[in-house]
Amino acid sequence: MKHLGKTAPFRGPDGEILPGSIAEIAYLRLGGVDQWVMTRGESVANPLLILLHGGPGFPEMRLFRTFNAALEQHYTVVYWMQRGTSKSFDRRMPVTCLTIEQFMADLDELVELLRARFGKEQVVLYGHSWGSVLGVLYASRFPEKVAAYVGTGQIGEWAAFETASYTFVLAEAERRGHRKAIRELRAIGPPPHVFWDMVVERKWITRFFGIVRGMSMWRFARITLGGPEASVFDLPNILLSQLVTPKVMWQELIGVNLIKAAPVLRVPVFFFLGRHDRVVTPETSVAYFDALQAPSKTLMWFEESGHEPPAEEPEKFNNLMVEMVRPVAVISPVRS
Numbered sequence: 001m002k003h004l005g006k007t008a009p010f011r012g013p014d015g016e017i018l019p020g021s022i023a024e025i026a027y028l029r030l031g032g033v034d035q036w037v038m039t040r041g042e043s044v045a046n047p048l049l050i051l052l053h054g055g056p057g058f059p060e061m062r063l064f065r066t067f068n069a070a071l072e073q074h075y076t077v078v079y080w081m082q083r084g085t086s087k088s089f090d091r092r093m094p095v096t097c098l099t100i101e102q103f104m105a106d107l108d109e110l111v112e113l114l115r116a117r118f119g120k121e122q123v124v125l126y127g128h129s130w131g132s133v134l135g136v137l138y139a140s141r142f143p144e145k146v147a148a149y150v151g152t153g154q155i156g157e158w159a160a161f162e163t164a165s166y167t168f169v170l171a172e173a174e175r176r177g178h179r180k181a182i183r184e185l186r187a188i189g190p191p192p193h194v195f196w197d198m199v200v201e202r203k204w205i206t207r208f209f210g211i212v213r214g215m216s217m218w219r220f221a222r223i224t225l226g227g228p229e230a231s232v233f234d235l236p237n238i239l240l241s242q243l244v245t246p247k248v249m250w251q252e253l254i255g256v257n258l259i260k261a262a263p264v265l266r267v268p269v270f271f272f273l274g275r276h277d278r279v280v281t282p283e284t285s286v287a288y289f290d291a292l293q294a295p296s297k298t299l300m301w302f303e304e305s306g307h308e309p310p311a312e313e314p315e316k317f318n319n320l321m322v323e324m325v326r327p328v329a330v331i332s333p334v335r336s
Helices: 061-073 100-118 130-141 158-176 179-188 195-209 217-225 232-253 282-291 314-330
Strands: 022-030 033-041 048-052 076-080 123-128 146-152 269-274 297-302
Touching: 022 100, 033 061, 033 100, 048 061, 048 100, 048 130, 061 076, 061 217, 061 314, 076 100, 100 123, 100 130, 100 232, 123 130, 123 314, 130 146, 130 232, 146 314, 158 179, 158 195, 158 282, 179 195, 195 232, 217 232, 269 282, 269 314, 282 297, 297 314
Parallel strands: 048 076, 048 123, 123 146, 146 269, 269 297
Antiparallel strands: 022 033, 033 076
């Protein structure tokens, strides 16, 4: 059963719906699969910002709505749940369609729909974790459609961050003298890991550091399932999507190396990195940043953040998106 959800319109001081605003949710047919898309913005004249969530299969819509809704004043924000994720998870969907190339095709269909509807030549892409792979590869293939690319939890070489993450969490387990963690982590050994070994490693990262730094699992769950756009009935699909989708894609994912696959991006690039990221360790993101060629590239550190800077330091993230990224997008061409 699909749970579309609701989203409140933008209203002016008189209580009337704000002219030129948009607040709507729909299932769009992308790549032959119904995919959940919410579009919100105070003015459709603003640049388009597409959010590429992590995982694959990890919905972050409610995190962004909770901490970064202020961006809807400055962008037309497109919240897309990718195929195989939460509201876009369909048990009837063949798992053979869960490939990077198919996600790229889905994103291109979405971009084309948005460009045509809003009369824009280009979009801003924000990619987090797995979404940073999708965003970089898309910007590399279709630079003419991308005004700017922003990455957090930015992946460069997948195998490199897996190795660094495992080394760190094992050292932390030993520092804490946590016998169970030490036993389990030593049992799986260093990467390359099969999918279920990776799950063990991520379990201990989550227990030691949390999904969002400083946020309890209880609060994280309440945010994820709260709000009018979400529903407790989404929970089964959320759980399934975080198991099925990354498991199917795992062997392809661990072979990703953007240093080789996308050494040049012909768009302005911004990396917003959490200093304390224990999943995609920041030194591996910096290695890609240093190797990357782009017309302009900017690296900003979030000193109090781990893997989710938009939720951990939202004011800083929102300000940078408005003051640093938006001016680049505003000068992008408009379709005649």
